[in-house]
Amino acid sequence: xxxxxxxxxxxxxxxxxxxxxxxxxxxxxxxxxxxxxxxxxxxxxxxxxxxxxxxxxxxxxxxxxxxxxxxxxxxxxxxxxxxxxxxxxxxx
Numbered sequence: 001x002x003x004x005x006x007x008x009x010x011x012x013x014x015x016x017x018x019x020x021x022x023x024x025x026x027x028x029x030x031x032x033x034x035x036x037x038x039x040x041x042x043x044x045x046x047x048x049x050x051x052x053x054x055x056x057x058x059x060x061x062x063x064x065x066x067x068x069x070x071x072x073x074x075x076x077x078x079x080x081x082x083x084x085x086x087x088x089x090x091x092x
Contacts, residue, residue: 008016020030 016027020027
């Protein structure tokens with residue numbers, strides 16, 4: 001495990017020490033856990049932003065395809081399909 005030296009404000013160090021004592025943890029353990037949680041949080045935020053970007057791009061692409069295809073009456077298409085199927089089953 002690596003050891004590092006960091007500088008933090010005295011007030012923050014006092015808060016870290018108080019919390020570490022309350023949780024019966026070492027200062028080093030508390031700082032390591034807090035850092036790990038922060039890094040995970042930043043990674044999650046970035047992944048979420050990338051997902052949102054991909055969704056936005058996919059939606060824009062779908063809209064562009066929709067503009068090329070033009071209007072489509074799905075109800076009429078379903079009715080036509082149903083009517084065609086009924087005609088093929090009609091014994092007359």
